[in-house]
Amino acid sequence: MLQFSNPAALWLLALILPVVLLYLLKQKRREITVPSVLLWKQAVEDLSARTPFQKLRSNLLLLLQILIIVVLTALLSQPYLPAAYRESSRCILVLDLSASMKARDVKPSRFASAREGLLDVLDSVSPADEVMLISLSSEASVQQTFAAGNHLRVRSRLLRLEPEDTPGEWEQLPLLLNPLLKEKPRARIVIASDFANFPANSFANLSFEAISVGTSSDNAGITRAALQPLPEDPGNQMLFYQIRNFSSETRKVELQISMNEDVIDAYEITLPAGDTSDRSKRLPVPNPVKIRIQIVTGDAFSVDNDFVFYAQPQFRIPVDLQMDDPFTRKALDALPSVELSPSGKVVVRSGPAGPPDSGYCITFRRGGKDAPVSEPVQWKNTHPVLRFVDVSRWRFVPAPKTEVPAQATILVETAQGTVVYAMDRPNSRQVVLNFAIEDSNLPLLAGFPIFLQNSIEWIRDGIEKPLPTLTGSELKQEGPFTRFERQGYANLADSGESDIAPAKISGHAGAETRSVAGRIDLSVWFLILLLCIAILEWWVFHQRMHAEA
Numbered sequence: 091m092l093q094f095s096n097p098a099a100l101w102l103l104a105l106i107l108p109v110v111l112l113y114l115l116k117q118k119r120r121e122i123t124v125p126s127v128l129l130w131k132q133a134v135e136d137l138s139a140r141t142p143f144q145k146l147r148s149n150l151l152l153l154l155q156i157l158i159i160v161v162l163t164a165l166l167s168q169p170y171l172p173a174a175y176r177e178s179s180r181c182i183l184v185l186d187l188s189a190s191m192k193a194r195d196v197k198p199s200r201f202a203s204a205r206e207g208l209l210d211v212l213d214s215v216s217p218a219d220e221v222m223l224i225s226l227s228s229e230a231s232v233q234q235t236f237a238a239g240n241h242l243r244v245r246s247r248l249l250r251l252e253p254e255d256t257p258g259e260w261e262q263l264p265l266l267l268n269p270l271l272k273e274k275p276r277a278r279i280v281i282a283s284d285f286a287n288f289p290a291n292s293f294a295n296l297s298f299e300a301i302s303v304g305t306s307s308d309n310a311g312i313t314r315a316a317l318q319p320l321p322e323d324p325g326n327q328m329l330f331y332q333i334r335n336f337s338s339e340t341r342k343v344e345l346q347i348s349m350n351e352d353v354i355d356a357y358e359i360t361l362p363a364g365d366t367s368d369r370s371k372r373l374p375v376p377n378p379v380k381i382r383i384q385i386v387t388g389d390a391f392s393v394d395n396d397f398v399f400y401a402q403p404q405f406r407i408p409v410d411l412q413m414d415d416p417f418t419r420k421a422l423d424a425l426p427s428v429e430l431s432p433s434g435k436v437v438v439r440s441g442p443a444g445p446p447d448s449g450y451c452i453t454f455r456r457g458g459k460d461a462p463v464s465e466p467v468q469w470k471n472t473h474p475v476l477r478f479v480d481v482s483r484w485r486f487v488p489a490p491k492t493e494v495p496a497q498a499t500i501l502v503e504t505a506q507g508t509v510v511y512a513m514d515r516p517n518s519r520q521v522v523l524n525f526a527i528e529d530s531n532l533p534l535l536a537g538f539p540i541f542l543q544n545s546i547e548w549i550r551d552g553i554e555k556p557l558p559t560l561t562g563s564e565l566k567q568e569g570p571f572t573r574f575e576r577q578g579y580a581n582l583a584d585s586g587e588s589d590i591a592p593a594k595i596s597g598h599a600g601a602e603t604r605s606v607a608g609r610i611d612l613s614v615w616f617l618i619l620l621l622c623i624a625i626l627e628w629w630v631f632h633q634r635m636h637a638e639a
Contacts, residue, residue: 092612095168102163106156113152151634154627161623165616179275180220180236182267183208183244184298185251186283187227188258189561189587193284195306195390200592201253204282207301211280212245222270222277223247228256228563230266254566255393257584260289264296271296285593287586304592309336310343310361311394311588312383315559315581319404320372321426321543327401329371331383335361336589344386347371349379375401380579393568394588398579399559400570407550408434413454415440417533418542425543436549438542440526443492447518450549452542454527458489466509469502474548475512475521476501479537486530498522512548519552521545560584 094100185208191201215221221244223234233251234244270277279297284304314332335341340362347355359367373381378401385395408431411419418438422428437451444453469481481502486509494500494508501521502510513520532538557578561568565580572578582588 091172092169093172094164095170097167099166099168100163102166103159105159109155109159110152113149150630151627154623154630158620158623158627161616161620165613165620169612169616171610171612178218178220178238179216180222180273180277181211181215182222182224182270182277182279183211183248184224184226184263184279184281184283185248186258186281187225187251187254188283189253189255189393189582189584190258190284190286190391190590191253191303192255192393193304193306193309193391193590195304195308195590199253200284200303203303204284204301205248205251207303208248208280208282209245211301212241212248215241217241224263224266225251226258226260226263226283227254228561228566229259230262232266255561255568255580255582256563256566257587258283258287260287261292264292267296281595284590285595286590288593288595290595300595302592302594304590306390307336307338307589307591309389309391309394309588309590310334310341310385310387311336311391312385312397312581312583313366313394313585313588314583315383315397315399317373317381317399317401319427324404324406324427325374325376327373327375327404329373329381329383329399330368331370331397332366332368333359333361333385334366334585334588335363336591337389338363342387346382346384346386348382348384349373351380351382373401375403378402391588391590393582394584397581397583398570400557400577400579407436407546409546410434410437412437412439413527415527415533417538418527421533421539421542424539425546427543428546435553436546443522444520447515448520449517450519450553452521452523452545452549454523454525455489455492456526458487458525458529461487461489464488464504464506464509466502467505469510470500473499473501473512474551475541475544477544479541479544480535483535483537484530484532486525486532488525492524514552519549521549 185204187201191199191204193200196203212221217239220236220238221234221240222232222236223244225231225233233247234240237243267279271279278299280299280301282301282303285300285302286304311334312331313334314330316330317327318330319327329347333343333345335343340360342358342360344358345356346353354373355371361367381399381401383397389395404427406427406429408429409422410432411422411430419430422430422438435450437449439451440454440456442453443455444451463485464487466481466484469476471477471479471481484502488504488506488509491507494511495513497515498511498513500508500511502508509524511522513522527533532541555574557573557576558565559579559581561580561582565571568580568582570577570579
């Protein structure tokens with residue numbers, strides 16, 4: 091018996107009424123003077139009728155148009171014929187796209203082998219089963235949702251996926267899978283990966299099948315690199331980098347450092363298994379220059395064998411001091427990277443806190459002389475402003491309590507509330523201290539110039555918007571990129587991904603099946619019938635037009 095998945099569409103049958111009504115309406119006739127109407131008796135009687143409708147006569151076009159509406163309505167209602175019950179299950183395929191999957195200890199690569207394993211699993215799944223595809227790299231993402239008979243879409247999506255130069259965020263995968271496993275029937279999970287740095291504890295309660303790829307841990311990589319300007323000499327910058335041997339044996343590693351493709355340093359070091367070498371080099375940067383650290387020695391994983399900076403020359407930061415305080419002036423004069431200038435975009439001032447978009451400034455608030463001395467009870471030493479600053483020694487007389495903007499980052503708190511906060515908004519960065527400089531012991535502390543230096547550099551970064559140097563959720567591939575009309579370079583420097591030692595995971599299946607009513611979909615046949623009727627209606631209409639002509 092014919093049934094419909096979307097019976098609500100049957101309301102479209104009501105369109106038959108206006109179509110029939112169009113055939114009942116009389117045609118409008120023109121008035122013409124003639125010698126006699128004896129031969130037009132039928133026409134005269136029709137003209138004298140009081141009703142605008144005429145008798146419905148047999149009309150092939152009308153029948154075809156009604157049939158078109160009926161078939162179109164049936165098509166939109168998703169017709170099918172019930173079939174015998176069958177067993178159905180669900181399968182979730184997970185493919186690791188993280189950087190370590192580019193290792194070539196298996197041919198052509200770990201990624202290609204893992205993808206081929208999932209394609210074999212897909213071929214073995216019943217066509218009636220539902221399949222979901224999930225990728226894992228800097229985030230866990232659903233590439234194809236559950237649907238019966240979606241195997242071709244899953245295969246097409248699998249073949250389009252490519253590995254990324256980002257660390258794999260394994261912790262996100264259980265958060266995505268656990269809600270799906272609460273649905274019935276419980277899905278079969280197949281994970282294809284090298285399982286390097288796999289957090290087994292996070293998957294202890296998760297049943298899955300593993301397709302493990304990879305055979306070797308042979309790799310030496312650059313796990314960290316930074317380029318810092320020298321405060322006492324902005325024309326020179328210090329290059330810091332770290333090399334690590336992840337292999338199980340001692341390795342000789344050849345390195346080169348180049349500036350604009352010209353090699354300026356080359357050497358060889360011997361690293362025992364698992365050992366690390368930290369190096370630094372002073373480099374002159376009077377002009378924009380491309381700096382590249384490169385491991386020349388080949389290994390199974392080449393993504394971490396180089397690190398590139400597009401370095402810019404550094405200049406002293408102009409700061410406008412708008413408060414008459416000799417201690418603050420002396421602290422700023424002691425900073426080699428700061429230059430006091432009335433035209434400086436970074437402002438150090440006293441007074442009320444400005445609105446959230448009031449520019450780039452450090453503000454010390456006034457007032458609070460009659461309040462008791464307070465001390466910090468909590469502070470955010472991970473923020474760049476408080477780096478290397480011992481906030482526990484701060485003492486101050488706080489100004490009257492002020493309302494902290496909702497978007498602010500609280501840096502220092504007392505028992506009475508927030509005393510220091512930072513604001514980062516488009517075209518504005520502020521550090522606000524809820525006390526006057528003369529009502530505190532900051533000028534007497536050795537960390538005061540450090541605090542000012544950190545604050546000014548953080549504010550300067552908001553003006554110049556430094557470009558990222560590492561791959562991540564935004565920059566998923568190594569290589570040059572352009573942002574803010576400047577050129578940058580994204581690199582992989584992650585010890586977790588460079589440790590390509592594969593793990594052999596012995597997972598186990600925990601899938602369930604369910605009985606579902608089978609069905610034979612008739613939508614294609616109704617579509618063919620609709621096209622045939624439409625062609626026939628078009629032919630009949632044009633034949634009648636030619637006959638009347």
